[in-house]
Amino acid sequence: MSELEKCMESLIRVFHRYAAGDGDNATLTQKELKKLMEAELATFLSCQKNPDVVSKIMKDLDRNNDKKVDFEEFVSLVVGLTTACEAFQRQQQDKGKGKKQ
16 A cells, blocks of 8 residues: 555544544544544644634534534545645745755
C-alpha cells in the first residue's frame, strides 16, 4: 500500500473510531468531534483563542443541519486544515530562502 493510501485508510479509521462512541459509527456528534479534535488535532486546538471553536467548527461542517458530522463533512475539515498547513509550510520555506540570499 502506498503512503497516500495508508493516510487515507488512517483517516477513515480515525473517523469511525470516534464516531462509534454513541453506537452510530457513520456520524460524529459534537461531543465525539470534540473528543477527536482534542486527541488528534491537539496542536490546532491549543492555538485557538476561541473556547467555543469546536462548536463553531461543528456548525460550519454540518451542512445538512442534522447536528451530526458525516465522513464527507469531516473530510472538508481535514482538507481545510491540511491546505492551511501546507500554505504555512510554504511560507516558512520562502522566508528561509529569503534569508539565505
